[in-house]
Amino acid sequence: MASNLQESIKTALEFMPEHRLHRKRTWALTLDTLLDDARSQKEVSAGTLDLILMGYRYTHLFQRELGEFLKKPNLEPRELKDLFQVVFAALLTRTKTPISTLVSEAVEVARWQFGAKTAGLSNAFFRGVTRRLEALKDEVELRPQILLGPRLLQRWGENSNAAKKTGQLISLRPEGGLSAFDDKGQFFESISMLDFLAAKTRGEKIQAMDLGSWGFAKWCHGKILKQHQKSPTNSSGAWSLLDACAAPGGKLIAALTLLNIDKNQLTLPEKVIATDAKNSRLSLLRENLEQWKLNELVQVEAISWGEAASSPASSQAIEGRGRIPEHFDWVIADLPCSGLGTLHSRPDIISEDPGKRVDEVKPLQAAIIQELRQRLNDANSILIISVCSVDPQEIANISAQLDGQSPEYSSWENADAKSCEGITAWVFRKTKPQ
Numbered sequence: 001m002a003s004n005l006q007e008s009i010k011t012a013l014e015f016m017p018e019h020r021l022h023r024k025r026t027w028a029l030t031l032d033t034l035l036d037d038a039r040s041q042k043e044v045s046a047g048t049l050d051l052i053l054m055g056y057r058y059t060h061l062f063q064r065e066l067g068e069f070l071k072k073p074n075l076e077p078r079e080l081k082d083l084f085q086v087v088f089a090a091l092l093t094r095t096k097t098p099i100s101t102l103v104s105e106a107v108e109v110a111r112w113q114f115g116a117k118t119a120g121l122s123n124a125f126f127r128g129v130t131r132r133l134e135a136l137k138d139e140v141e142l143r144p145q146i147l148l149g150p151r152l153l154q155r156w157g158e159n160s161n162a163a164k165k166t167g168q169l170i171s172l173r174p175e176g177g178l179s180a181f182d183d184k185g186q187f188f189e190s191i192s193m194l195d196f197l198a199a200k201t202r203g204e205k206i207q208a209m210d211l212g213s214w215g216f217a218k219w220c221h222g223k224i225l226k227q228h229q230k231s232p233t234n235s236s237g238a239w240s241l242l243d244a245c246a247a248p249g250g251k252l253i254a255a256l257t258l259l260n261i262d263k264n265q266l267t268l269p270e271k272v273i274a275t276d277a278k279n280s281r282l283s284l285l286r287e288n289l290e291q292w293k294l295n296e297l298v299q300v301e302a303i304s305w306g307e308a309a310s311s312p313a314s315s316q317a318i319e320g321r322g323r324i325p326e327h328f329d330w331v332i333a334d335l336p337c338s339g340l341g342t343l344h345s346r347p348d349i350i351s352e353d354p355g356k357r358v359d360e361v362k363p364l365q366a367a368i369i370q371e372l373r374q375r376l377n378d379a380n381s382i383l384i385i386s387v388c389s390v391d392p393q394e395i396a397n398i399s400a401q402l403d404g405q406s407p408e409y410s411s412w413e414n415a416d417a418k419s420c421e422g423i424t425a426w427v428f429r430k431t432k433p434q
């Protein structure tokens with residue numbers, strides 16, 4: 001009978017690149033979506049998730065070591081590579097499972113999953129890694145940036161803050177559990193998945209969120225309070241807010257929660273509109289708003305900002321635009337982006353071409369910003385733009401769309417690095433203060 005560890009390794013393999021390549025559904029979806037799906041169906045345990053994430057995070061070091069080990073360029077069958085990758089990372093990062101157990105269990109998986117002939121080769125690779133284990137661990141500890149691979153290191157610079165911080169984040173196993181906030185504005189740095197799900201089932205208002213996004217929501221809240229103290233919007237105090245790229249809604253809910261807590265300083269916005277281009281994500285947004293009893297305050301609409309009027313999807317977008325006001329006091333846009341500030345939670349991006357990712361999102365980011373700039377109300381209105389990226393080129397591209405303005409917020413400047421997304425944000429005023 002297969003042990004728990006063997007079962008865990010087998011489940012992890014289904015999420016790895018070669019396995020996904022041969023299954024139509026899994027290849028079409030991103031790792032992020034697959035994991036979200038699996039988590040909601042409780043298909044992956046915390047241990048399996050760890051095997052998957054660490055397997056992806058150590059991709060570049062694994063490829064180097066595999067290249068040195070193999071005489072032929074490819075493994076047969078190709079899916080065996082996934083087993084090597086998962087177990088390589090586990091050998092380097094697991095502290096509680098004895099190395100000999102890990103190796104023998106992994107060899108058993110090779111035997112049953114890929115045929116008896118693969119057991120010898122697997123054993124040889126894992127034993128080779130075991131012999132070099134201390135040297136490999138020292139290398140990662142000394143220079144965690146090597147995990148980013150040559151393309152990112154060349155792009156960001158070996159000793160840049162982005163490279164060092166990302167390297168540190170992806171080299172360490174994530175703490176167990178997840179971080180979240182509640183309706184009292186409390187942030188929990190680590191709560192177990194079981195406690196989190198139990199609280200949700202009891203109908204408590206609790207939302208999973210990483211420290212970087214929470215820091216961003218607090219920063220937005222501070223900006224809103226300060227601006228309203230300086231120049232209240234109108235005599236009734238009514239003000240409007242558009243979250244243009246809102247789904248699934250974590251940051252909007254966090255900002256509204258914080259505003260709700262200090263109601264005595266500022267009333268909640270009279271009108272809040274939340275839009276997103278993707279229907280599947282809009283459903284998640286609606287569910288989340290309902291759970292937080294914010295569905296009456298927040299009007300949700302499907303709108304693809306920056307989309308040319310002639311584009312095929314535009315009829316829905318035109319209808320959506322017709323249902324919302326022309327102008328707002330505050331517009332927030334958490335733009336679709338390269339994701340290069342989230343490599344620890346989306347480590348499959350590590351093996352992609354970062355330049356291509358940034359170039360691909362650039363036109364859409366520019367078009368969204370240009371359209372949203374037109375949606376600001378008056379001279380006091382403010383547009384907040386954010387991206388989950390620390391890529392200097394992506395940041396420069398966005399600054400160029402905001403008349404050369406530099407970002408005012410970086411989640412990595414103040415926060416503790418443990419599980420903090422790299423978020424960069426700008427504040428853009430319709431008219432610059434004199």
Ligand SMILES: C[S@@+](CC[C@H](N)C(=O)[O-])C[C@H]1O[C@@H](n2cnc3c(N)ncnc32)[C@H](O)[C@@H]1O
Binds near residue numbers: 276
């Ligand atoms: C970074 S995510 C937003 C996360 C969200 N702010 C939160 O805190 O949960 C970017 C979102 O932009 C949406 N999006 C992509 N293109 C868009 C467009 N043209 N107009 C509006 N939303 C768009 C995506 O569907 C995605 O939900």
